[in-house]
Amino acid sequence: RKEVEQDPGPFNVPEGATVAFNCTYSNSASQSFFWYRQDCRKEPKLLMSVYSSGNEDGRFTAQLNRASQYISLLIRDSKLSDSATYLCVVNKAGFQKLVFGTGTRLLVSP
Amino acid sequence: GAVVSQHPSWVICKSGTSVKIECRSLDFQATTMFWYRQFPKQSLMLMATSNEGSKATYEQGVEKDKFLINHASLTLSTLTVTSAHPEDSSFYICSARGQPNTDTQYFGPGTRLTVL
Numbered sequence: 416r417k418e419v420e421q422d423p424g425p426f427n428v429p430e431g432a433t434v435a436f437n438c439t440y441s442n443s444a445s446q447s448f449f450w451y452r453q454d455c456r457k458e459p460k461l462l463m464s465v466y467s468s469g470n471e472d473g474r475f476t477a478q479l480n481r482a483s484q485y486i487s488l489l490i491r492d493s494k495l496s497d498s499a500t501y502l503c504v505v506n507k508a509g510f511q512k513l514v515f516g517t518g519t520r521l522l523v524s525p
Numbered sequence: 526g527a528v529v530s531q532h533p534s535w536v537i538c539k540s541g542t543s544v545k546i547e548c549r550s551l552d553f554q555a556t557t558m559f560w561y562r563q564f565p566k567q568s569l570m571l572m573a574t575s576n577e578g579s580k581a582t583y584e585q586g587v588e589k590d591k592f593l594i595n596h597a598s599l600t601l602s603t604l605t606v607t608s609a610h611p612e613d614s615s616f617y618i619c620s621a622r623g624q625p626n627t628d629t630q631y632f633g634p635g636t637r638l639t640v641l
Contacts, residue, residue, distance in 0.1 A: 419568075447628075456616070456635075456637070457634065457635070458618050458632040458633060458634050458635045459569065459618075459632055460632070461629070502568070502569075511557070511622065512559070512571055512574065513559075513571070513620075513630060514571075515568040515569040515570075516568055517566075517567060517568040518568060
């Protein structure tokens with residue numbers, strides 16, 4: 416079983432749509448959780464950290480369910496510029512190493 | 526914000542040659558640097574972790590004699606792919622963590638290696 420699992424997509428949505436991505440992780444001792452965005456042939460960029468209480472940054476909302484080992488990202492009012500691959504990232508328990516999911520590809524069309 | 530650079534951004538080499546990739550933290554001291562590899566349509570895979578002034582710690586399955594890592598200063602780490610082969614062709618990305626924000630990894634722009 417992969418340490419971090421995501422639906423690879425692609426998710427094709429029209430501009431203005433709301434889209435949600437899910438992610439599960441296998442190590443219950445994991446401590447830190449993140450969503451990164453990666454554009455084609457570019458490095459990943461931190462989108463937001465994910466906190467147990469849930470957190471929001473503009474159109475983006477992240478949620479964490481430790482009991483289910485489940486992380487989500489909600490994007491509201493999708494923009495064309497949101498088209499990218501979204502990576503679910505978990506720190507390896509006991510270390511400061513990041514474990515990346517394979518990513519979920521989002522395509523926002525006009 | 527913290528900036529990490531990588532050089533070169535892309536490189537094409539012949540099989541059997543060695544390639545050196547540099548990773549620099551431009552405006553902060555990187556006490557720890559990480560080297561990742563990403564094959565097409567796959568996730569980033571951590572290859573090794575290096576702390577300034579000490580030997581790198583390699584992940585399982587990564588050959589330390591093939592992927593030489595040097596972290597000689599607080600702003601520079603290098604990855605040398607020795608005797609490169611076509612299967613080493615990949616996107617190599619470094620990240621750095623250090624003062625003042627030790628919780629965040631800042632990623633370099635990556636180096637695309639193609640071995641003919």
